[in-house]
Amino acid sequence: MRKKLLLDVDCGVDDAQAIMMALAAPNVQILGITCVHGNTSVENVCKNVLRVLQACSHLEIPVFKGAAMPILGDSGISSGDFHGKDGLGDAPDSKAPGLELVQKENAAIAMIRIVNENPGEVSLVATAPLTNLALAVKMDPSLPSKLKGLYIMGGNTESRGNTTVCGEFNFAVDPEAAYIVLKEYRCPTYLAGWEFTCYNKLTWEFCDEWLAQNTSKARFMKKIFHHSYLAAQTERLQKECVAGSGFISCDSYAVAAAIDDSFIIESDQYPVSVELSGTHTRGMMIVDTVGFLKDAREVCLMRKVDLEKFKQMMMAALQ
Amino acid sequence: MRKKLLLDVDCGVDDAQAIMMALAAPNVQILGITCVHGNTSVENVCKNVLRVLQACSHLEIPVFKGAAMPILGDSGISSGDFHGKDGLGDAPDSKAPGLELVQKENAAIAMIRIVNENPGEVSLVATAPLTNLALAVKMDPSLPSKLKGLYIMGGNTESRGNTTVCGEFNFAVDPEAAYIVLKEYRCPTYLAGWEFTCYNKLTWEFCDEWLAQNTSKARFMKKIFHHSYLAAQTERLQKECVAGSGFISCDSYAVAAAIDDSFIIESDQYPVSVELSGTHTRGMMIVDTVGFLKDAREVCLMRKVDLEKFKQMMMAALQ
Amino acid sequence: MRKKLLLDVDCGVDDAQAIMMALAAPNVQILGITCVHGNTSVENVCKNVLRVLQACSHLEIPVFKGAAMPILGDSGISSGDFHGKDGLGDAPDSKAPGLELVQKENAAIAMIRIVNENPGEVSLVATAPLTNLALAVKMDPSLPSKLKGLYIMGGNTESRGNTTVCGEFNFAVDPEAAYIVLKEYRCPTYLAGWEFTCYNKLTWEFCDEWLAQNTSKARFMKKIFHHSYLAAQTERLQKECVAGSGFISCDSYAVAAAIDDSFIIESDQYPVSVELSGTHTRGMMIVDTVGFLKDAREVCLMRKVDLEKFKQMMMAALQ
Amino acid sequence: MRKKLLLDVDCGVDDAQAIMMALAAPNVQILGITCVHGNTSVENVCKNVLRVLQACSHLEIPVFKGAAMPILGDSGISSGDFHGKDGLGDAPDSKAPGLELVQKENAAIAMIRIVNENPGEVSLVATAPLTNLALAVKMDPSLPSKLKGLYIMGGNTESRGNTTVCGEFNFAVDPEAAYIVLKEYRCPTYLAGWEFTCYNKLTWEFCDEWLAQNTSKARFMKKIFHHSYLAAQTERLQKECVAGSGFISCDSYAVAAAIDDSFIIESDQYPVSVELSGTHTRGMMIVDTVGFLKDAREVCLMRKVDLEKFKQMMMAALQ
Ligand SMILES: [Ca+2]
Ligand SMILES: [Ca+2]
């Protein structure tokens, strides 16, 4: 049986990489892609997803528009245009599909419907601020129990922030959403935190080889990736990387784990939560290694993954 | 044209009083009643609303079940069983309607649908924790612009708490929901705060006269009110009252203002917000009398109302 | 026996008024005046106190320099130059005494010494951010038990801020100090809060009459008061006043209560604390009217005072 | 010239180890030992320091009593009796010196005096909650500029708490003190954080060999260490250790760095602060690796130290 995936994205170049990995995976069916604010406006996110689907000839996959803002409204946190103002490298395409292709159904409502139509079968992969997932569980608290699993790129485990001094972007943009999701999605949950993706980065040499493939998908990626590729070389961005510079396709780790059950080699199982009120720590993930928290939900924190498989999946994504 | 009301309640005895006032008003059409956690569980709230509707022979009004918990989950705040464990004085009725009469549609979804079916015409009256309203605006940010007005019982203006040291019950139970609603419902908004209802209390003599009416509705009210009537005489409850003991039918002020445009005699127009992070002040309403806050939304804070009209509406509610 | 007063000030024109009231009181001995940051820098405060003492021919009273900053350092809150940049109306005096007249001893150390030299006899009057008092009790926890009483101008009781949306100046500038003092000064404590001083304001007509006295002290006051007199007429300042415009000599209420035991006519005895962490409420005084707080210390909150006596003491201050 | 050390301790068995290391160092003069609450009451800390000095025949070193409580009073955090109720393994000594040997001068005042008597020469070593240091700098803001250096054991760098979910003991017990010290001690500052001490632990084999030395000091250590030695083997304590079980003499790293300038081999220089308001993160040290904080002070965070030297200094401490 094919794996059924539902992707929630703020498409971003790294989300594009993750989506293309999922599209290329042999035994995967993508039931839909839900869009949310984050790297850029939710309208741009919808457009970007459609462009990625077009580049991969998969415009039949339904795309849904979700939340335009975090739970508490504007967080004052911006993505800093790392992926360009439009989230996809500011490399426009005159033949890009229009927003009329986006479904009329709200993303959170669609999420609930799709999961209910496929009870126990859907792996939900979230590579964005968790606003849509939070709203969905507030509208239908039974949703998590009907999921096969939840795969998240977000949060951090060693207080090394990339967006605030202690906060990772997806969590820091909507801390309440992250808090709700970690608390209420009581299904098997696998999390690729920021430091994990840094420790498991690929080399720039691999990146060059990856982009040099002679395919239309590789040329598409090279075009949209150019902006962030350059940005990643700046001193500021290199400081954000916990373990030195490298090619960090964050969102792809969450997809890889959802696609391949043997991808995660080592992990930690700890109760987690999200700090909501600190001056410097609002949005930081809390990992309870000792046992201080009561009732906090345990998740699986990825620590070591099969990087050979990862590289193969990355290569396949552009073929 | 009749006024179209949509009521959001955590039916408690005071909500019951407010609903009965609305049902008795001559030019009012109640489009629906949405239920939310608060005085008791959302299931009990649904049951209580159905009992009130039955007592008033209005079971044709659709009842919707909404959020069972605050936005961030259990707040650790309980209503203290002021209205009894079941919210309606622990005075069960063997002929009470069953939950099968509750609509299948989710309360927030129904709210969005009903308002869209009656654009510009609906007065939304909220006498409960604001979870349903918050979810509705997150699912459809255009909702407030389609309302005629919003009438809220909740919040406080002088930091005199009845549930926490500085917090009023409806706001303290779900501070994030109150924050979202005050921020995002950019429609004419009228608020009956806790201190206002205390300063505009009725006498216990009026209460006795009110309950002594020889009608089935008065007998119903007397039965369900017995528990809170006694509780209100305790020392603790009297301390909560800002201006001395009295009969405070809090939720009815919001309904009265929605029914009769001339009910409010004096009011203050100030920017307001909700404190989300204080040790003692989480859930307290912030009133900006001087002009410190930027971008906070102004609401109309009731200060003086037509108490003669109020007494008439109260009397009519049980006739 | 004469009353022994120790004054802690951030001299400000209103502190000047309070000091002059104390100096003019018949049965009062001022053991010292300790200075702290607040309306202006602590250096300016020392200079201002010396000028006031010179104007009253009391340069024999020892003046001590205390904290230059709040406990946690710069709070980012400024006095807005209400009393002028120098705190005394920017009306310099070429014959003003120099800082060499300030004692070498640190203010908090002097406070401890003086109270220990007069055990059970000293009334401490604080009309400024409470940094000095907080440091003194941290250095000598037995200090409060040796005081006769503590008289504070500061804090608010109805969340009506004059400096932040919910905070009074003296508390908002150093919330940790206010917290420590309310918690650890377990001696009889009398507090004149911001709203109290507003409700008990004097008229501008009284003010004019007061300043028109034909004395050198009145001429001195008229000169240093000119700046704040004008500022008080601005729209912004009038909004800060809870009960309409008027002549509010805040700090003088604390001195009047310390001088005359019959000054306070009505008061409330409630547990109080200070909010330290809210977004909008940091620095707000918490008044527990219902009984939510455990272990909070009760203080006497002035509500009604003898305004005729107050006017007499004010008049005498400039004679 | 001999190094002049001033030690601030909450003597604890690990503080005892650190003090004995300093006493044994050839070119070191200990100007005084200031005591503060922490592992046990400040009275017990004074007693424990005197016992250590007696065991090492150095009762001539002056001992000062400091703060009995954190800046904001009881933090609700206890040391969990890791070092026994008396902080020294509950192994009483009938010949222990009495508290009459403690100096009359307050610890913070003594700290200011001693540093002023030895300007530019004193290395201050703090292995306890930082209350005394915070009070000293509030009383004399010029103090840090007169220090040679500050050596701290405390704080954490990867949000791995040993006392709260994200907080290290010395910082979590008095977060405001830690905040003040990190902000205002603008002198060269070297910090041994919790994770650092875990990564640089010694083996239990070394510990056994260390205790087996045939000296009276080793027998003294073996006696007072017995309790914590056993406690360290429990599951809970092992979970606290970031990098597996081992012999972690935390406080000794700060003393070793103060004694020997070549002890620190690798370090990070980052701006740091302390979170004061988080739900889970209050007391956590903030390390700004990327450059988000403005005006935060840089300190030297120890990363790699000369463990051979450390073992030699440890061995010498008991000889
Ligand atoms: Ca993403
Ligand atoms: Ca209600």
Ligand SMILES: [Ca+2]
């Ligand atoms: Ca003042």
Ligand SMILES: [Ca+2]
């Ligand atoms: Ca220690």
